[in-house]
Amino acid sequence: MKRQKRGMRKGKRRAGLVILLLLLLAAAGAAVWTLQGSRIRFRVQAEECLREYMAHIEKQEYKEMYDMTEAADSGSISRGDFIERNSRIYEGMETDKIKISNVKVGKVKHGEVSVSYDMSFDTVAGAVTFANTAVFVKDGDACRLRWNHDLIYPSLRSTDKVQVSVDDADRGKILDRNGRMLAGEGTAVSVGIVPGKLEDREKSLEQIAELLGTDAETIENKLSAAWVQDDSFVPVSTIPKVQQRALMEGETAGEAFKEQERQKELLNIPGVMLSDITVRTYPLAEAAAHLVGYVQEVTAEDLEEHAGEGYSAGSVIGRSGMESLYEKELKGQDGCEITIVDENGEIAETIASVEKEDGQDITLTIDASLQEQLYEQFREDPGCSVAMNPYTGEVLALVSTPSYDNNDFISGMSEEQWTGLNEDESRPLYNRFRQVWCPGSSFKPVTAAIGLDTGVLDAGEDFGNEGLSWQKDESWGAYEVTTLHSGYPANLKNALIYSDNIYFAKLALRIGADRLTENLDRLGFGKQLPFEILMAKSQYSNTDAIENEIQLADSGYGQGQILMNPLHLAALYTAFLNDGNVLAPRLSLGEKSQADIWLPQAFSEEAVDQIMEGLSGVVNHPDGTGYAAHSVSAALAGKTGTAELKDSKDDTDGTEIGWFSVFTTEKNLEKPILLVSMVENVKGLGGSGYVVQKDKEVLDVYLGR
Known part of the structure; x- marks a missing residue:
């Protein structure tokens, strides 16, 4: 019995040990x-x-x-x-x-x-x-x-540094058709100040500011930048480089001498230094400013808008004209290298690199000499000129006057200069060749072509002599269409030669508003001109229709609410030399020589032949309104136009716009040209005759007379 109890106690101890072991194992697990x-x-x-x-x-x-x-x-x-x-x-x-x-x-x-x-x-x-x-x-x-x-x-x-090195790409040049530079690399002078060398800082800054056309506070702000030390060269302005040749040329010598004297005065101020720098330059300056445009340093907004396109602080970007239009091609791609540099300044490793790609050169169809000639003739007149090769559509000149010097935007325009440009009543910053204007009688060939091709006009029909004023009937009230000449058979040829407003008012009424607007729609009115530069759209009404008979009659001779872009008008005139086809104007020369037809068979060949008789007479008939441009060395044809701008029917103080559209008619001519010029405010100057005389001077030079 005792043995049995001892065995039971041993069993319990063993069981307890097993349980304890299992618990320990479970805890460990x-x-x-x-x-x-x-x-x-x-x-x-x-x-x-x-x-x-x-x-x-x-x-x-x-x-x-x-x-x-x-x-x-x-x-x-x-x-x-x-x-x-x-x-x-x-x-x-x-x-x-x-x-x-x-x-x-x-x-x-x-x-x-x-x-x-x-x-x-x-x-x-x-x-x-x-x-x-x-x-x-x-x-x-x-x-x-x-x-x-x-x-x-x-x-x-x-101890290493990461270094980013930029290899600036060269911006592409803008060239004319003969390789002449319109925009490219030039030299200017950087005006800088070494602050530690200034004597009487306040007085010196006032002197410098006066010579640079700025204020002392602006200069002081630049000198106060965090990086500036006493021995730093701090650029404060960019001014023109005086070329020795300019000092010897009559037209430029005076300005060049004044600039030279200004730079001498700057150098006489202790602490001022001048150094040559490479800048973007525009050799034609005012003569092509609206066409070529200009570049400026990028802003924070530019960097945000063009993120990822390779711009950085200090980059330039095209702001207007060709500089803006061809920005991507001209810009190129900067080269860049990211390296690890050790404590000795040695490159330990290159992390990434990209080779620079210089910008492309852009060659335009423009003839720089013709551009300059047109500018010089009209430089004081508010207006514009468009010149084309009428057989290829190549635009030879685009001039807006008066103008501004686009180099001033590179050198840094003073506040005074900028204010002067903006407050000038002649609006030199306004690009007139991009706008629309009342074409006056220069529009009459278009009305004639529509009349002939719709079958409502017989070129030989005499519309009757109405004297110098006419109205359809009493429903027009006191309103009458007036003209300057009468006493000849009122057929199409004479109506063009003498620029008969009454003839074309009657013709417009025959055509009718619906048919006229339908054909003008077909001729590109209300549509974007197929051209590199965005031009304002031509219109035949302030609404979508010609509203009444008087407006319709006035539209026939290019008034009413007709507004045309000068390049659109020039393009339509190409139909008179291309069997009725209207050519697309173009500005990029490239390798292409063949013309692009914008509006095929805009006019019939029969209509073209009949209208050309009148257009030839405008320049070659002694009574023609454009006879002042007549030449024995080259066959010309064209049409004058004087558009009256009035606030009301009774306005006697309205202004006048003068037009002359003229072109060579010989197809094998070495330098064919179609020229459209417009001048505002010709009242008292001789109307369109003022424009005719100036265009004649340009044509004489261009055609080598």
């Missing part, structure tokens, strides 16, 4: 399981931290990046130094589109875990890719990044 789960969570957390850290880079959230590191505790780098180091490098490289891939998390050892990954991002010098490893440290429930400089780039050390 739970501990192992808990530790394993903690490691798994830490590994997941490390990958999440890596992705979050990289996301902060692209958002330039450097403070948040620092807060994710253990640097604050370890003292390896201060918050300020961390932010400066990262911002300088990432922003200097213009880092964008950061991606990480192929992420692999290692095993947790001693509370740390390594995460390998592949990183890629775009920079100003192209794409950068590399493999790297980050180490994360467990900090309670948090995960901290062990930051080092090689996290930015694997081979980067604390």
Whole structure:
């Protein structure tokens, strides 16, 4: 019995030991399981931290990046130094589109875990890719990044710098058809101040400001920039380079001498230095300013609008004219190299690089000499001129007067100059060849062609002599159509030669409003002209229809509410030399020589032949309104026009716009030309005759008479 009890006690002890052992094993297993789960969570957390850290880079959230590191505790780098180091490098490289891939998390050892990954991002010098490893440290429930400089780039050390070097692309030139430069590289003078050498700073700055046409405060602001030291050269203005040749030429000698004297006065001020610099220059200046345009330094808004297109602070961008139109081609692509430079200033490694691509040269159909001749003739007159090769559609000149010197935008226009340009009543900044104007009698050939092709006009029919004024009937009240000549058979030829308003008013009534507007729609009214420069659309009414008989009658001779762009008018005139086909005007020379037809068979060949008799008579008949342009050395034809602009029917003080559309008629001529000129305010100057005489001077030179 005693043995049995002792056996039972031993069994209970063994059972207790087994249970205790099982409990110990279970506790140990739970501990192992808990530790394993903690490691798994830490590994997941490390990958999440890596992705979050990289996301902060692209958002330039450097403070948040620092807060994710253990640097604050370890003292390896201060918050300020961390932010400066990262911002300088990432922003200097213009880092964008950061991606990480192929992420692999290692095993947790001693509370740390390594995460390998592949990183890629775009920079100003192209794409950068590399493999790297980050180490994360467990900090309670948090995960901290062990930051080092090689996290930015694997081979980067604390003593290294990342350097971004830019190789500026040369901007392409703008050339005329003969290779003459309209825009390109030139030399100017940079006016700079060495602050430490100024004597009596306040007085000196006042002197400098007066000579430069600015104010002392503007100059002082430049001298107060953070980077300026006493021995720094601080550029404050750009002024023209005085060429020796200009001092010897009669027309330019006076201005060149004044500029030379100004620069001598600047140099006499202690602390002022002048140095030659390369700038964009426009040799034709005022003669082609509206056509060529100008460039200016990019603004913050430009950089935002054109992000990723290769612009940076100091870049220039086309603001108007050809400089703006062909900006992408002219700009080119700057070269760039991102390198790691060691403490000795030696390049240790190249991170990324891209070769520069200079901008393309753009060759225009423009004839620079003709452009200058037209400008010189009309420089004081508010108006514009358009010249074309009537057989190819090539635009030979586009002139708007009065004008401005686009070089002033390069050298830095003073506030006084800018105010003067904007307040000038003649509006020199206004580009007149892009606008629409009342064409007056220069529109009559279009009315004639519509009349002939719709069958309502017989060119030989006499419309009857009405004297110098006429109205359809009493329903017109006091309104009458007036003309300057009478007493001849009122047929089409004479109506063009003598510019008979009454004839074309009657013709418009015959055609009818619906038929006239339908044909004008077909001739490009209300549509965009197919041309590189955006031109205002021609119109036949302020509404979408010709509203009444008087407006219809006035429209027949180019008044009423008819408004035309000068280049559109010139394009329609090409039909008279191309069997009724209207050519598309073009400005880019390229390798193409064949004309593009914009409006095929706009007029019938029969209509063209009949109208040409009258247009030839305008210039060659002694009574023709354009006879002053007559020449024995080249056959010409054309049409004058004087448009009256009145506030009301009873207005006797209205202004007049003078027109002359003239062209050579010999197809084998070496230099064929179609020229349309318009001048505002010719009342008292001889009307269209004023324009005829000026165009004659230009044609005499151009045709080599």
